[in-house]
Amino acid sequence: MTFSFTKYQGTGNDFIMVDCTSAKDFELDNEQIADLCDRRFGIGADGIILIFEHPTLDFKMTYYNSDGSQSFCGNGARCAVQFAKSLGLIETKAKFEAIDGEHNAIIDDELISVKMKDVTSYTKDDTAYIIDTGSPHYVKFVADVDDEDIVEYGKNIRYSKKYKTKGINVNLVEVLADNELEMLTYERGVEDETYSCGTGATAVALAFSLVLDYDDIDVKIFVKGGELYVKAERNNDTFDNIYLIGPAEKVFVGEITI
């Protein structure tokens, strides 16, 4: 099978995008996904996103991690919105379906803002916060991210007895200022550090509001591949009006045979 693809990146979280609007039966198996995402023998990416037509919304995005597993991807959603614009499916506003439900998004110059699903609960694992923002996240505050080995730390948590079966994404966060954080992420499904994680940044921002006990969330988060912004409202243990904001850029286009 030969098909065209476009490579996108959102703060260094990179994705192979495939326009399936005229190919509703397009499918990839886990082996094909892993091969396409391989950085030496394939195109190279943290994941693959298929864009399909939707009966009532602007489009549907189907996200796969590089191992073929599925979840919601915040940075992938921002890239999908930018890709949908290039396909002529939207102009500056989008409504789309993803694995965790319906999302709205706005393109404002180079920034893409995606409304995330409401978060209605969280738990704690010792001092870490466990928050599902479309994907499950373990959020641990540390004194200095530069002193941490995220791959070793992430693997230990992700493959621990508690999380081994379902998996979890692991985020280490340093507080830089009242509204500035720096974070590292180990992603399940990629099973490595990624340069950015949108659902992770969202979980980190929500956890920070719990630590400092404030309601009006508006934080800038430095990730390895750039800067993300998260805005949200907290009401005790629940969160709504959650927005993940950041850039999403086309890197190159190509054609591949598998």
Ligand SMILES: N[C@@H](CCC[C@H](N)C(=O)O)C(=O)O
């Ligand atoms: N990179 C993503 C998260 C992708 C899903 C995650 N690896 C999982 O399986 O939970 C993001 O930007 O949110």
